[in-house]
Amino acid sequence: MIFGKKQQETRERTMIEARAKINLTLDVTGKREDGYHLVEMVMQSVDLHDDVRVTVVRGEKKPRGIVLSCSLPFLPTDERNLAYRAAELFYKETGTTLETCEIFIEKRIPIAAGLAGGSTDAAAVLRALNQLHDTGLSRDRLCEIGLKLGADVPYCLRGGTMLAEGIGEKLTQLADMPHCYVVLCKPPFAVSTREVYQEIDSVPLTQRPDTEGMKQALENGDYQGVCGRLMNVMETVTATKRHQIGEIRAVLRENGADATLMSGSGPTVYGLFSDRNAADAAATVLARRFSETFLTETVQ
Known part of the structure; x- marks a missing residue:
């Protein structure tokens, strides 16, 4: 009698530094018919960052889907969290099979602070899953996906010194800000x-x-x-x-x-x-x- 081989469980992990941003300028230039405001702003990355650790588990007997945890116990760990929604959207947009995706966020960026803390965590999840699943999505494609989550996510995927226009999704690389x-x-x-x-x-x-x-x-x-x-x-x-x-x-x-x-x-x-x-x-x-x-x- 021949028995099939038991599938070996594998775990692949990566950690992304999700950096905060500051606005050097922020102007509101108009409003679209759908209610979204048009902006023109210069943004800059700073070294304050969350650590976003993403682990993909394959071959589990009982796949668990997306499992999010955080160093701050009061933060939601379900669909109310932008990082969770980023993982959901990644699997939907790419058609990649979801078994178990574990996400842990070590929070350092203050919450609801004007520093893009939620957006940068979501961007980190997209980058991590693109790497772990070897989907080969370009940065532009990741930005297209990220925009569905929030206007700051495309910037957080790129970082550095950028001009953002439209609702924040039109990005132009600027000369590096002098270090300070x-x-x-x-x-x-x-x-x-x-x-x-x-x-x-x-x-x-x-x-x-x-x-x-x-x-x-x-x-x-x-x-x-x-x-x-x-x-x-x-x-x-x-x-x-x-x-x-x-x-x-x-x-x-x-x-x-x-x-x-x-x-x-x-x-x-x-x-x-x-x-x-x-x-x-x-x-x-x-x-x-x-x-x-x-x-x-x-x-x-």
Whole structure:
């Protein structure tokens, strides 16, 4: 009598550093008929990152589908989590057979902070699964898939210094931002991006970013020129309701920041520093009041 061989269980794993982003500029230029706002923004990767570990298990007796876990126990680990949805969408779009996909996220990027924490985790899952399943999807194709998850996901798949237009999906590589240190400080509250976008329609925007000037400063490697052109129209909405945003900016300036700005829809505020010691000192001062304070640096 001949018996079939028992299928051998195999496990393949990879780990992706999912980096946060900051906005050097953010302008809202219009609104589409479907309600999505049109933006023009310059974004920059920083070294603060989540670790996203993805394991593909084949040959299990009882495949378990997508299994997500996280170092923060209060975060959802089902379809409410963008990283979970990224895995679901990857398997749907590629037709790859799903047996068991284990995802573990070591969170460091603050939640609902204007730093693309959820988007960058989703981008990391797409990159990891493309690698583990050897599907050979191009970066452009991954970005097409990522856009279905959120407007920031394509940027997070590329990273570096980028101009984003449209709803955030039209990306243009810019000259690398001159290296500097970045102090990030998130006050103890969250901000709803959707609510900020809804409110910005009724706010007169008297000041707008000099996007062309920012692009030229980057092209020239002009750090001071970059610092002088930081601008985010969403701060008009968020900072008027949350006085701590202005307070954090003031502390950063008082402690040697070359420039300060709120990132994304907030509430995280950052300061740019050319001097590491000054950045470290500023982070120390802020950390006494705000636990989610980080010293990091720009990366490409």
